[in-house]
Amino acid sequence: DIQMTQSPSSLSASVGDRVTITCRASETINYFLNWYQQRPGIAPKLLIYATSNLQSGVPSRFSGSGSGTDFTLTISSLQPDDFATYYCQQSYNSPVTFGGGTKVDIK
Amino acid sequence: EVQLVESGGGLVQPGGSLRLSCAASGFTFSSHNMNWVRQAPGKGLEWISFLSFTGNTIYYADSVKGRFTISRDNAKNSLFLEMNSLRAEDTAVYYCATDRHHGDYLRGCSFNIWGLGTMVTVSS
Numbered sequence: 001d002i003q004m005t006q007s008p009s010s011l012s013a014s015v016g017d018r019v020t021i022t023c024r025a026s027e028t029i030n031y032f033l034n035w036y037q038q039r040p041g042i043a044p045k046l047l048i049y050a051t052s053n054l055q056s057g058v059p060s061r062f063s064g065s066g067s068g069t070d071f072t073l074t075i076s077s078l079q080p081d082d083f084a085t086y087y088c089q090q091s092y093n094s095p096v097t098f099g100g101g102t103k104v105d106i107k
Numbered sequence: 108e109v110q111l112v113e114s115g116g117g118l119v120q121p122g123g124s125l126r127l128s129c130a131a132s133g134f135t136f137s138s139h140n141m142n143w144v145r146q147a148p149g150k151g152l153e154w155i156s157f158l159s160f161t162g163n164t165i166y167y168a169d170s171v172k173g174r175f176t177i178s179r180d181n182a183k184n185s186l187f188l189e190m191n192s193l194r195a196e197d198t199a200v201y202y203c204a205t206d207r208h209h210g211d212y213l214r215g216c217s218f219n220i221w222g223l224g225t226m227v228t229v230s231s
Contacts, residue, residue, distance in 0.1 A: 045221070046219045089217075092214060093214070098151055
């Protein structure tokens with residue numbers, strides 16, 4: 001199975017900060033990497049698919065990059081709605097696997 | 108309105124069975140691959156099964172293979188998960204989710220529509 005490792009597991013930031021979350025795959029997954037946001041008690045929301053494609057309706061402050069095994073989610077200017085947990089997910093092979101999550105909270 | 112609504116969760120004893128349902132509306136269900144994803148209390152997301160829109164391609168996580176069965180009824184816009192031999196570690200919120208990409212294969216899937224989830228508790 002492909003293991004997905006996110007870092008950091010948590011971070012504290014302020015509104016307006018630039019935030020970067022990284023995700024590393026245990027083997028190459030080409031560009032088959034997606035990012036999700038989950039607020040407490042609510043289903044996850046797709047933010048970015050295929051490494052860098054913004055899902056419809058997602059604000060442009062979210063962006064993704066990377067290839068092969070190393071990927072990044074960037075929030076250019078953190079907003080109050082962005083305090084949540086973020087997950088990466090690979091869909092290169094079965095089983096589909098998620099990273100352990102990165103919780104972004106208020107500094 | 109595009110919507111997925113899960114049902115069928117509840118409290119079940121170890122070794123027991125449950126059948127989850129996911130009712131789709133507001134989009135062409137028969138054109139979409141579907142998935143089940145679960146989340147244990149306080150834990151991360153775990154994908155457990157994929158079923159292509161044709162019904163021809165099915166995948167399971169090792170943790171549920173041989174115990175869970177995914178199926179769909181396109182005429183009723185519904186997805187199902189038959190769960191047998193349930194264990195305490197199956198306790199979780201179970202979500203159904205559509206695959207954004209179209210193709211009778213798993214590679215490249217991303218989950219763009221999610222239900223609200225249904226809670227399954229396995230305990231004596």
